[in-house]
Amino acid sequence: MQLENILPSASINLPKTFYNLSSSESTTNSPGSAQIDYQDVERTESETTNGPKKYSGVGNAMMGEGESDNFSGTKTAPDGRKSSPVIGEDDLTSSRRYNIDELGSDRYFISSTQPSTDVANPCSLFPYGQTGTVYSGSNGSRYSASLHYGSVLPPTGFSSAVCASRSQFATGYQFGQGPGCLYPPYPGTGSGISSMPIPGSAGGARAQVYLCNRPLWLKFHRHQTEMIITKQGRRMFPFLSFNITGLNLTAHYNVFVEVVLADPNHWRFQGGKWVTCGKADNNMQGNKVYVHPESPNTGAHWMRQEISFSKLKLTNNKGANNNNTQMIVLQSLHKYQPRLHIVEVTEDGVEDMSNETKTQTFTFPENQFIAVTAYQNTDITQLKIDHNPFAKGFRDNYDSMYTAPESDRLTPSPTDSPRSHQIVPGARYAMQPFFQDQFVNNLPQNHRFYASERAVPQTNGLLSPQTDDTAAAAAASAASAQRWFVGSVQQTGSSSKLDLPYDGDYSTSGLLSSYGIKPLPLQTSHALSYYPDSAAFMAAGWGSTRGAYQRKMTTGLPWSPRPSPPAFAEDPLGAKDKLQDEGATAAAAAATTTTTGGVGAATTSSWMETPHSLKSVDSTDSGVYSMVCKRRRLSPGGSSTDTSPTIKCEDLTTDEYNKDSQKGMGYYTFYTSP
DNA sequence: CTTTTCACAGTCGCGCGGATGGGA
């Protein structure tokens, strides 16, 4: 790709107040310009489609402004290299930091429409499908949306089954992933596929789907999302929540989620990162589909409100099929990709067998996760605790948090969070605060001091293993005139700084560099994700004590023998180069994803082992990292490490940021397809 | 040694019943 070309446009718009962009590269792009750039990118990408591509952008893209926050995991080594054990570190994407859409809007959408060349259409921005870099399967051929669909979801079985009824539905789809089924071309193609319209599909009604809580998903995705599976079933968190547009108001549709293997590998958490370990067992049988309880229903119904799958449960119990609750059967240590299916049916819920084209599938790469029976990466654990209302009891500063007046307490309750927006008709924005929060870190102004440092989303690439959302981001950016634009942000000049938003702080602390601790993860602000009015809490003492993390030491190899393939594909460029380019890459990331089709864009090369050169980099840190692999939370009073001030101060300008974000619904508005 | 299972403690909302207050 031609990063140079892309960068300017790629850069995201961010409130300067918040990010303090100083980067020379950063440019003030207007939304329009951004779009144009993307076009360029897309073009470029398509041209290079066959070439080795790397996973790019996702990681960065993921870092939303709001998110940028705190991610602790990523830190820059003194030399500017990222030392975080986080998955994505090898990922080139990491270099790309920003994703437009994150900043611009909280909603990310993929249109099922065909990847038309229509530039104007946000969808067009994502050359999904075109980028075959993704896991192409044995034949190596790229999966086109249609192809993939067909392979995975045979018209006869899949769609037809659907029609009958929910129960049938589930049954019918149950083995969609069974042997013989192709893996969804995950990274790249996966997203692309879903986004791609099925040939002749929808008789004209092309739906557009927005991932409502995308920012939150991105946060997790950066660290490689993990989902607990238990015998009795465990809810997903983040849960899937979509907004759908473009449906026929009067037509009836079944909406369901299918979870398919994202790649052909078995994974294990070793050396602080996820690495492949043998082949996946794709013979696993069991229900893979969760039909939305409100199915079938009219297009008007589905479009009226957010479609939440908060009740969806994941289990590893093949025989478990609770009559009351649909559960999706998964296998531990396998990577999965949820996919949203919208199938037009008759009033009674029966699908039109004669017209399989009425099925539309949407895939959001950031929804990808690894099923586990116990959390492996403490970053994920912390994110879950910080964001999942059900886990409030595990928040270290919980006490102080709640000292605030009840009136100030906006945290959605476990039950209401999902329901509130789902049930109330027309309450499309009911969750606004929630989403907003995902973007914004609410911090007391007193923390403002560190604003400059936080200017860049932290975790850059380190984390995200798979990236894909960049495409989405790009689309979002293009689609919505970004309110904020961030240039390559990053730190001016020195490449070393690029990666680390917190560079200054971390380096200062020194502790962070070692990773012995989890730098304020958080997100305190994160913890308040659900607390729009977090400031009050902060005043109450929030942030004063945040659990420190203790790395869970793994006796295993410091580094995985085999780096995760696609997701974590290393950048061919030297690490150093990477860093230098990071600023550019960040911007490019968006473009890349767009062009590459998001995560999936990863080329076959991405599957190759990580270059030793990169490893060397890691090795440098390995001493530190090796120790780190898994982190465990410490008691509040715990290690001195956690005390680092930097952490607490994550985002300074948060207040301002919030103001901006709150100003208009526009921030949350949906993208409309041209 | 790794992975899975289980009991546990914690939070929350919901539902129920009782107490309270106002109006007829």
Next chain:
DNA sequence: TCCCATCCGCGCGACTGTGAAAAG
């Protein structure tokens, strides 16, 4: 005094991550 609406407290269930034990 009776009826009705509202408020409050309690118990229950749902849900979470933790950590130890069990299983492979």
